[in-house]
Amino acid sequence: MTMDATALPSELLVTPQPLVGFCGLDTARVSVHKAVWEAFSGSLQRKAADRAAVQYKLLPPNYEFPVAKPKRASYEWYHPKGILKRNWMLKHLHVLPSVVVLFQDMEWNDLQWTEKQVQCAAIVQALKNALQERNTRLCLVLLQRAAPLPPGEDLLAAERAASLTNACGITSKMLFILPHTEHLTGYALRLESAFLDMAQSYYALMSKRIRNHRDQLTAAHTSLKIRHQFKLGFVAEMRQDFSTGQKHYFQAYANLDEIRINDGNCLEIKTLAGFLNYKICRLMFKLKTPRDAINQFIIHVDKYKSRVGFKDLAFEHHAWLSTQHSVFAELFCEAIKNGLPALQTQHPGIYYHKAAEFVMKRRDAALEAYAAMQASSEATPTPIQNPLSLYTEFFGIRAVKTGDLVAEQQANMQLCDQERSYNHSAGIIALLSQAMAQFKIYKCLRFRKKLAIDMAEEYFKSGDHAKALTLYSLMLPDYRQEKWATIFTDVLLKTLRCALLSGSVADYIACSVEALSLRHQSEQSERILILENLWQVFQGVPPMPKTQLTPEAQTLWTSALPNVKSPIQIDLDKVNDVVEMCATFERVQLNNDDLLQLQLIVRVLTDVPLRIRSFHVILADAGNPQNSYKLEALKYFCFPTLTQLRGQKQPDDEQLENQPQEPKNFEKNMRLEPGSYYQLFCSTEAQQFHENTQLRIVRLEAHMGTDQVAALLTCSSNYSRHLFRHHTRSRDLDDNVTINPICYIAPTFHLDTQTNLGHGHDNGLTDGKEVVATKMLVNEYFPVVTTVSNPYNVYLQNVGVHISIPVGLRNSVFLTTDISPGRQKLHSQIQIDVGELSAHGSNTATFYIFSLTEAEIKLAQRLSYTLDVDRGPGGGSSNARVSTAPNSSESTPDHEVKSVIPSVAAISPVQIEYLDETRLRKSREDTLTVRCYGDFKFTARFYTMDRKPLNQVYRGENFLLRANTEVVAVDDVEILDSFFICDHNLVQSNYSFKQKKYTNKYSAGEQLESVIVLRTNATLRDWTTARDLDHRGKLEGKTVASKFIRPVPKPSSEEPLAPTPPAGISAYMSKSLVTKIPTTMTIINSNSAVSNALQVANAGVMSNSMQSDDVNVAEEAINTQEGIKTTRLIYNKALEAVQGTGHCRGFIKGIYTLEGNPSAVPIFGVFCIRWRRANCKEENESKFVIRGLDIAEPPLNIYCTIEEKMFVKMPMAFKVVLKNPTTHVLHLIANLSISKTDNFICSGHKQLDISIMAYEEKELVYNLYPLQVGWQELPVLSLEYNTKADPQKKDSQNALLDELVQRALPKRVFVLPPLKQQNK
């Protein structure tokens, strides 16, 4: 039982429940009993929601029931000493059961039934005696092992039950059987409802008795009335009749008003009012009328708020109020837990908070009372009596005789004394923390903060400075953010005080620095004091004069100071308004060898001067922020106003004169005056940073203090401009300063290149001469000279130029470094090693571009070198030259090397890789653009011998190839030679015997023509190709193919390959060709010792495709025969290639090489033009592939021979040779008809039947004697099949034959006049 008069007793707080007492159970020893007890009372049961609220009590065998008081006959003159007895509720809750249940182990068929029955009856009798004068019900439960039989069947049971009830003197309804089998819980539940019924009737009876009592009372018995109402309410609650209970409680509460309150009974009335109010509110919440409950509580508090009672015991009143609030808050919480929704403005937190406030008032009152007591009674306070002696058996009544002033005084003093031992702070803090939890739930975060501040204050008052400091410093950022200056100042100063008292150096320094800000509403003198104290701390001395510091704090400080983890970080982003700092890079971009310069602008925002030990700027790579660098500011300028700082930014002459020429050196602990602007400078060499990185200002740091203790004011560099701010030019820093938060360290590339294109720069050094550039032509080896120079004082190694052709042009554009006669290795990418370049050295690299198409060629040029990183500090900077590092030397065909001024490119084209610790490789990608122009436009056409367009070639017949060439080259060219290299299956002869001469220079637009007679001796099917040769060679066991394939030379080899390797092949070729196909050994070109045969060797075959017969495309397909190789070998100079084969004609391996796309159209040969630029030495060849026609097998070959010159009256032979190319015998009828008889006189067979054997020839000879001069029509020979001799031939085939004849035989002949000699 608590002795605190104001607290509510625990019996009041619980929900009253009917009490049922169990006896006869020996739970300690008998397991069955234990199981039964647990079935009723155990946690198992409590889970059932629908379970009736019953409280069980295990009664020991000799339990003493309270003795009932003798009934009073009349209450007329009865005056109770108090309203409610302390033990009444307890008695009915825990002591006096409404039902007593006796458990007995008795089986119906027990052998010792009679003895047990007697024993049981005795116990029942004893209980009955004990419960005399009570209405307590008694019932008997038999614990049996077996399940009972249905009633009426077990005769023995019925009989014995009857005898037992008789013996015990109870009704049969009071006898229960509890079989302790598996369904114990179920049985227990059923029994419980039976017990509850009995309990209900007991309590109903009880309330009836109380009502009887009440009805006897007169109006004078107010206190008794209240008591009875309370009891009725309580009993109603026991019966679970809550609305009745509430009614009674409310009646009692109303009756309290009838009692006049004076100092003496005030405590009792308030206590009772509190009890009743609690009950009412609780039931109201339970009955789902929370508004009523809250109203009731507010009315209650209003009613009794002013009833203080004894002035000396005001603290008691406050304690009572506090309890009222906290208890109500708990009720509220309980209701919320049961589903009541609360509001932001109406929730338990408010009541907890009020409760806490009342505890504070209670403490104040107690202190007051104690002080008053000390002052008034010099006499020593009476020795502490037993505190219990102050209380009576009634609630709220002291054991002091009313009206006895001295005794009252004594009692009050004693209470005061007791009050002093109460820990108010703990109570306040507990209540506040509960309130905070509630406020947090209901989204009152600011209120919660306020509560936290209150709590911190309470900790502070209770002397727990460390906890107070923790709480304060937690709240500090919140209020800082809110920008409530007054509140923040309050909190800050309190924090500072806590830090001072708890000896927390870090917090003390942080708070002091923040307290220097002008935002805090205090005087300058206070700030100076703060500053002085701060410096004292920095110097390792506790702040404040010793006299003002308690000894405990003094010791705390002396022990804390040596252990300070200096420096103490203070984030100026949060603690603003003390020092403003911003930093900027002097330049946005820097070269690697430049000096990196930073500006730091600092201003003291408060009105006291600050001493700053040093300023630092932390930089970091944007790429990898863990690389950070710290720079210290060493020099400074000081400007009293911002305009001067601004003036310095834009130096004009006047300003420069006024300015101090040199910045001053920054000294340690320099004093920064408030209001002035300090411009500080940091500088370092950019070399120490990685190249090609962006440097970012990460943090600005200002050191304040001494070596032992220091504060580190840090501030992030995120200097953001405020949008929509008021523009004050003289005030805002960001209007006056440009901030470059990022600096790009551009890498230095130590090489410059200059590219010269075209002819005329053989030495590669133009020496500034103006040279007309030549334009690149197709099929030309176009020289490119790249001059690589090193303008730096650096020794570079492994300098290399790597040129590559874009992927799209790899089949038509090639590179080479070597154009020595014979052949060239062609590559799609080349690497030219320049070697080493000493300081200021230069070197050239020459290469040639060869293109087969007109296109714009964009070559990727990549320069690379390695250098030692670990170079001397003066290495780069001694060179005064400002590097134009990202100098993209994009060379255009018109020969200008443009150097692009370094733009503000974020990403440099320079790549840097670290080979190892000391060496790095730098490379740069550029593009080299060359436009390639056409050389010739070439068309070719086939004609028959009589100059008709040819659609089909017949085997063994001559036809014409007419090749037209048009010069399209932009520059003048000299054509040295042109020739046709035909396939070896074809026979070539000149159409005219005139020697072609190319002597002139040709310029664009001029045209050339050449006509060539061709003949084939085989149809397309029978063409011998290189493959056949291969095949044949293989059959002979020779690895021909391997001989055709020359070993791939090493691409890196710079030496020109000797033209000898074809020797083996040529030997073989000549041999095989001579031996196998000797007929092909034909020398065609009489003017040349060289036979125009082309041996296209293995890889790098010039296999071409020509679009029909008039397209000039010469495409160099890549031989995929041996897989793709980066290096391809091309016999480029056709003539030399022919020489390489031993003057054999070769195969145009179109079919052979284009295996991916074998064309049905044969290739008849390559037309080749050798040319050179005017005034140049290098010879070039343009080759055009001539795609042929289908070669058909004619049914008959007709060769007509007619003399070249015919003269009048000179006989001549007109010989027609008919050759049968087939395997059959041909039977023909030849008819010669002379249409005009006066032309010729003709002799010979006019009509002749001819039979020609297979592959045989037949000659028809006619003698013609021309009679007239001029164009004369020849006699017409017509052939037709002899259908008689050869019935297979049809007339229709005669048409074909006729066509053949028409084509083959000349129609007219020119007859010359007779020769003079003849005439003579």
Next chain:
Amino acid sequence: MAFCIAVIGKDNAPLYLTTSDMEQELDLQYHVNAALDVVEEKCLIGKGSPESKELYLGLLYSTENHKIYGFVTNTRVKFIVVIDSSNVALRENEVRAIFRNLHLLYTDAICNPFYIPGESLTSKKFDRAVQKLMSGTA
């Protein structure tokens, strides 16, 4: 009549605050600060229908000694008025009138071209007028 009149910016930092009792100022500031919780909550609820938005928020909360009323402008500037709880005579209409007048005074004050939006109100004229309003003699 009123204990305290406060004008609070949209970022919840005070623009102007005056109290009739300097001794209680800190306590009142805490109260006004805490009242912002309720203001925020009420504004949050009112967000659904901006058309019919009532600027006057009514009683925010009351303590034993104070009643705290709130008002929020369309630009989220809050006016808080703290009134003595014991003054039963004061009707809600009068509180509304105070807010209406305060709103007018505020708009007048910020119409000053030299006033920087978001900074604290230092206008003497405004201060005088608010003091009058507070004492009930406006």
